[in-house]
Amino acid sequence: MSLTVGLHHFLVLSAILFSLGLYAVVTKRNAVTVLMGVELILNAANLNFIAFGRFLDTDLDGQIFSVFVIVTAAAAAAVALAIVLNLYERIKTVNLDEADSLAG
Amino acid sequence: MNIPFYDILFYVFAALIVSSAAVMVFSRNVIYSAVGLLFAFFGVAAIYVLLGADFVAVAQILIYVGGILVLLIFGVMLSQKVTSVDIKNGAVQIVPAILVVGGVLFILIRVLLSTPWGAASGRNIQDVDLTAAVEPTTQQIGRLLMTEYLIPFEIVSVLLLGALIGAAFIARKDA
Numbered sequence: 528m529s530l531t532v533g534l535h536h537f538l539v540l541s542a543i544l545f546s547l548g549l550y551a552v553v554t555k556r557n558a559v560t561v562l563m564g565v566e567l568i569l570n571a572a573n574l575n576f577i578a579f580g581r582f583l584d585t586d587l588d589g590q591i592f593s594v595f596v597i598v599t600a601a602a603a604a605a606v607a608l609a610i611v612l613n614l615y616e617r618i619k620t621v622n623l624d625e626a627d628s629l630a631g
Numbered sequence: 632m633n634i635p636f637y638d639i640l641f642y643v644f645a646a647l648i649v650s651s652a653a654v655m656v657f658s659r660n661v662i663y664s665a666v667g668l669l670f671a672f673f674g675v676a677a678i679y680v681l682l683g684a685d686f687v688a689v690a691q692i693l694i695y696v697g698g699i700l701v702l703l704i705f706g707v708m709l710s711q712k713v714t715s716v717d718i719k720n721g722a723v724q725i726v727p728a729i730l731v732v733g734g735v736l737f738i739l740i741r742v743l744l745s746t747p748w749g750a751a752s753g754r755n756i757q758d759v760d761l762t763a764a765v766e767p768t769t770q771q772i773g774r775l776l777m778t779e780y781l782i783p784f785e786i787v788s789v790l791l792l793g794a795l796i797g798a799a800f801i802a803r804k805d806a
Binding site: 530531532533534535536537538539540542543544545546547548549550551553554555556557558559560562563564566567570573574577578579580581582583584586587588590591593594595597598599600601602603604605606608609610611612613614615616621624 | 635637638641642645648649652653655656661664665668671672675678679682683684686687690691694695698699702703705706707709710711722723724725728729731732733735736739740743744748749752754756757759761768771772775776780783787790791794795797798799801802804
């Protein structure tokens, strides 16, 4: 891997971003921070779409898909935050470990 | 010797992204996490510009920074006691998580570096000149959205409408 920027550099950057997001999703107790981790993962996926589109493709399919991902992420964030607000309304916490009333 | 401005810009923004994402992940304060996420989103937008994706870069700033991040901060403010020290953001199971995520990252990077990208399509990724001028993409994206991708575009529009109405309904106090 040379120092001059190529496809590998973008892919490795995206992998690091994905790993940080995954770490936030599996360790954080606050529901809003878990959502932030999901957004990081979606950004990593978008970065891959655009990098592959630039290097391996002549048209803009990758960029179109990343636009769709951004829209879906916005929808997901809106619904997830509505759920978080409802959770707080009902059990007065956003700690995911304490939201266990469905556990037997 | 010509200075590789492109490479310098890439490394600067990559460092910005990784460090601010690390702040987001490892900070114990939710507000600091949100600010870290802000800079990570800006850095990713800059990387999009370096890849010639101007429309997606602007959409990233408008939607992520202007929309999703504001929504997240609203979520933080509305769901905890901001004035007290209760705005905590602790982590659980740190050691197993670091082991698993480190393993995933290691395998990902090994696979990424050893795969012959472009072999299937017969293109050589070394041929791409990143510093070459690229055409503005907005017009072509608009045309593709109205022709080839019209059905996915309409479906995602309806999905967004439904999700927003549903979110507003769920978040109502008397729902």
